[in-house]
Amino acid sequence: MFKLHVVQARFGDCLVLEAGSKQVPHFVLIDGGPPGNYAADLAPALQDIVGxxxxxxLVVISHIDTDHIVGVLELLAAIESDTVSEREPRQRIGGLWHNSFDRTLDPTGDLAQRMQSLMMTADMAEVAMPLSADAFYGLKEGNWLRRMGRKLAIPINAGFPDDLIMVETAAVVTLAPLELRIAGPDRDNLGKLRAEWLAWLEKAAEQMTSDPAAAATADSSIPNLSSIVVLASCDGRTVLLTGDARGDHIIDGLRAAKLSDSGKLHVDVLKVQHHGSDRNATRAFFEAITADTYVLSADGRDGNPDYETLKGIVETAHQQGRRITLLFTNESAASKKLKRTLKPSDYNYQVMMLDGARHHVTLTLSE
Incomplete structure (x- = not known):
């Protein structure tokens, strides 16, 4: 048995892998969605899926953006409340995967200090930089996650050298019959991301001093955080979990992990990175990494998913003669435009939409 449960997460991500048998199932939670998502959707979904x-x-936090990590923090807080009240924990957790900001991008602590300084300056100048603020608060939430994990005696990054999940040092993790292979980050791309953050912070700080309005505009170009990318396989079926990783970094990571053939890979299910943002997903990516089903977790916030991303998926598959399914967690302006301009009947694709009255939808890859 191999299933992917796509949990409603509004503008964030929340997924549950299920593998094994009904008698001996294994469950892996990947991300928990934004604030409030645990009570609204994740808790009832876990009750239905896990019981x-x-x-x-295993619980995997792909990265520390608030739309991925907060739902997991709320889950841990609920489990702690059960423990304090001497109740049976609503769920038990065997392990956590989480790459801290300092281990991946900021070993010297310089980036965090610069980010804090930028946020303080923006606050004094009354300049809104919501994306940067989310990234900064994510650093604190990542620290909180580790404290909560230790408090609940949950192993963190067990078996990974230097407390860092990375292509070069990762082995195949098996929850028989489920296998998890790390496809990102890799050492080279961590170095590139670190350089991008340093350059962006220097430019943003300079703009904040000379032209605060320009600094606010620059908020839309904030660099990505490092995402854990996982190729999950079971019963001959595959799911590629991408977090918010950049498409070129995903291809690099798959190649570095020797999981792709000359940079190309076909999977049964692709969780489209960064909620379908065209900053992270290009047509070249969808030509190289193909799937039968594309999962898009977004609700239109920040323009995600972008129409150009959806168009690239559909047109590429059509040109390659592949029939595909697009699974949306929410209707958006882009999904409506796609169905209007590139009709499913003309481009040989189907659309699945998570019912607004339900907390999750299940893709069954094998019985």
């Missing part, structure tokens, strides 16, 4: 007192063998 009261059931075990999550």
């Amino acid at each position: 009261d007192g059931g075990k999550l063998d």
